Amino acid sequence: MNMQIMTPLIILGFAVVFTSTATSAKNLTSDTKVYKHNKSSGGTGIDSIQLKPPRTIGNNCVVFKNAVIKYTKRHYGVVKITKTPKAECNPQKEQCKLGVSWQHSPAGRLGYKVKVIWDLKPCS
Numbered sequence: 001m002n003m004q005i006m007t008p009l010i011i012l013g014f015a016v017v018f019t020s021t022a023t024s025a026k027n028l029t030s031d032t033k034v035y036k037h038n039k040s041s042g043g044t045g046i047d048s049i050q051l052k053p054p055r056t057i058g059n060n061c062v063v064f065k066n067a068v069i070k071y072t073k074r075h076y077g078v079v080k081i082t083k084t085p086k087a088e089c090n091p092q093k094e095q096c097k098l099g100v101s102w103q104h105s106p107a108g109r110l111g112y113k114v115k116v117i118w119d120l121k122p123c124s
Contacts, residue, residue, distance in 0.1 A: 028062065028118040030054045034072050035100075035112055042106040051085065051096040051116055062118040063088040064096050073111035077104030081114075088119070 032049055053062040064085045071079070083099030090096075104110050 028054060028120060030116050030118070031070070032114045032116070035102075036073070036110065037077070037102055037104060038109040039104075040106065042104055042108060044103040045101070046082065047100045047102065049098045049100060049114060051089075051091055051098055053091045053116075053118055056120065059123055060120050061090055061092055061123040063090050063121050064116070065119045066117040067098055068115045068117070069100070069112050070115050071110075071112050073109055075104070075110075076108030077102065077110040079110060079112045088121070090121075092123075 030052060032051070035047055035049075037043060037045065051064065051067075056062055064087075067081055067084060069079050069081065079100060079102045081098060082101045083097075085096040085098065098114060098116075100112075100114065102110055102112075
């Protein structure tokens, strides 16, 4: 086959492989329910959140990778992740909990959810 024709085909092949890998990794996320805090006198507290993994196809398991706070409402307040599950926590075998501290002023309001990022591993 002509080398001028093969080079674009090889480049196209690499593009397809990298695109499909990025797409599958992008789907391994889940969101928690929305947590709301709006005491009229202000407040502080800690939420303990049980993590639920996304559904997988085939003979794979998901393990905890990372978590990010996504505010739905934020007025004079802050939310921080204070405790994460152990590295590669598998929710199919154990409880994976996240500790989240929150604080808002008397005029404040908070609403947030947690976006959880998962890795795909073969089940053992």
